[in-house]
Amino acid sequence: MKFICFECAREYPVAHPVIYRCECGGLLDTVHDWRHTDAEQLRRLFDMRRADRHTPLSGGVWRYKELIHPSLPIEHIVTKYEGNTGLYEHELLRRYTGVRRLWLKAQSENPSGSFKDNGMTVAVSHGLWLGWERFACTSTGNTSSSMAMYAALAGKEAVVFLPAAGVSLNKSLQTEAYGARLLRTEGGYDEGIRFLEQYAGQLGLYVCNSINPLRIEGQKSIVFELAHDLRWKLPDWIVLPGGALSNASALGKGLEELHRIGLIESLPRVAVIQAQGASPFHAMLRSERRQLHPVLSPDTVASALNIGNPPNWPKALRYAIERTGGVTASVSDEDILAAKSVIDRSGIGCEPASAAAVAGLRKLVADGTIGPDETAACILTGHLLKDTEAIVKSLSAGIPAGRYPAAAATAIRLDAEHVARALQA
Numbered sequence: 001m002k003f004i005c006f007e008c009a010r011e012y013p014v015a016h017p018v019i020y021r022c023e024c025g026g027l028l029d030t031v032h033d034w035r036h037t038d039a040e041q042l043r044r045l046f047d048m049r050r051a052d053r054h055t056p057l058s059g060g061v062w063r064y065k066e067l068i069h070p071s072l073p074i075e076h077i078v079t080k081y082e083g084n085t086g087l088y089e090h091e092l093l094r095r096y097t098g099v100r101r102l103w104l105k106a107q108s109e110n111p112s113g114s115f116k117d118n119g120m121t122v123a124v125s126h127g128l129w130l131g132w133e134r135f136a137c138t139s140t141g142n143t144s145s146s147m148a149m150y151a152a153l154a155g156k157e158a159v160v161f162l163p164a165a166g167v168s169l170n171k172s173l174q175t176e177a178y179g180a181r182l183l184r185t186e187g188g189y190d191e192g193i194r195f196l197e198q199y200a201g202q203l204g205l206y207v208c209n210s211i212n213p214l215r216i217e218g219q220k221s222i223v224f225e226l227a228h229d230l231r232w233k234l235p236d237w238i239v240l241p242g243g244a245l246s247n248a249s250a251l252g253k254g255l256e257e258l259h260r261i262g263l264i265e266s267l268p269r270v271a272v273i274q275a276q277g278a279s280p281f282h283a284m285l286r287s288e289r290r291q292l293h294p295v296l297s298p299d300t301v302a303s304a305l306n307i308g309n310p311p312n313w314p315k316a317l318r319y320a321i322e323r324t325g326g327v328t329a330s331v332s333d334e335d336i337l338a339a340k341s342v343i344d345r346s347g348i349g350c351e352p353a354s355a356a357a358v359a360g361l362r363k364l365v366a367d368g369t370i371g372p373d374e375t376a377a378c379i380l381t382g383h384l385l386k387d388t389e390a391i392v393k394s395l396s397a398g399i400p401a402g403r404y405p406a407a408a409a410t411a412i413r414l415d416a417e418h419v420a421r422a423l424q425a
């Protein structure tokens with residue numbers, strides 16, 4: 001295993017102290033040596049670890065250690081058995097999207113409530129191995145919650161640069177509750193990441209944003225576990241939301257690696273769904289340009305997608321789009337909230353950003369990009385309770401002001417007659 005520059009192919013050793021970008025400015029990518037890898041042997045190993053509980057390799061990320069970070073000494077692993085998430089089907093959602101069969105992979109069920117845990121456990125463990133004491137990130141709220149959780153678990157300091165506006169209250173409170181040092185900053189995610197790239201070294205901070213290639217390696221486990229769940233036969237399409245495009249990069253890379261090793265026989269296609277107010281990647285692909293033009297003031301109800309200049313776009317382009325024959329789509333805030341209400345009412349639930357995947361799948365079936373006889377899995381990236389303000393927004397649409405939050409509800413007298421009358425209304 002080594003790091004290699006995505007632009008100039010310069011190589012860096014895996015224990016290199018700073019590992020985000022090459023001297024030329026290119027993103028670093030992780031390259032593994034699969035020469036001695038046997039698919040059957042790996043399947044048996046993964047099955048065996050799946051039967052364990054509470055060992056360092058029994059979670060849904062480190063179970064696949066050989067494919068993620070084989071060099072890391074096990075004693076540096078900090079884990080909350082992330083992954084191990086549910087895979088659901090629901091007729092309501094199948095009909096809503098229009099595919100023959102639909103699975104929902106609920107990464108929302110991770111320990112901090114989002115898929116960021118899949119990558120963060122690897123980035124933080126790697127930082128511990130290298131001896132870092134201060135872990136830092138900028139965030140729209142989920143990266144920071146995840147990083148703060150693992151830093152606290154490891155007894156290290158978490159420093160979080162969180163935009164002063166536009167982050168859900170739930171996420172900022174969660175981050176702070178885990179004991180992170182919270183700096184509320186001007187600007188959004190894009191300004192935060194630009195600052196960290198420039199000054200993290202000088203400030204002695206280990207950056208846990210997705211420019212850290214170990215985040216990408218960890219997030220590959222989402223498709224590893226999905227394939228494992230489905231006995232190594234994946235659906236035709238994997239559909240996910242795209243913000244910073246770390247997950248699109250990771251899932252595309254993971255799929256290619258599964259295929260190359262022989263763990264899966266056919267390669268699914270990836271569909272990356274962006275929110276209309278923050279869709280520079282979709283715009284780039286539609287124009288057939290190969291250079292991303294950032295959106296200067298990104299704006300969407302799906303706050304986890306509120307990113308105008310996604311740092312991982314070159315990786316997403318290669319791994320998710322070019323290698324899998326992938327596509328992109330963009331969906332409006334209305335489409336997102338409509339899909340969210342169907343996901344919530346199906347009993348699965350998610351935050352708005354995740355619902356973009358379902359809204360996007362519905363759109364791609366409607367326009368004929370995805371056929372009604374095809375199968376798909378949507379990645380639900382974040383938990384329903386991550387953004388309670390969005391719940392208020394969708395529940396209170398068309399309902400007189402004051403009914404929400406629930407504290408303001410009028411009380412029904414608890415006798416059989418009054419309750420029966422209320423149920424009839």
Ligand SMILES: *Cc1c(COP(=O)(O)O)cnc(C)c1O
Nearest residue numbers: 142243244245246247353381382
């Ligand atoms: C981070 C996040 C996304 C976007 O993922 P990227 O890797 O930034 O594209 C989508 N949904 C949720 C809930 C997230 O936390």
Ligand SMILES: [Zn+2]
Nearest residue numbers: 005008022024
């Ligand atoms: Zn380079």
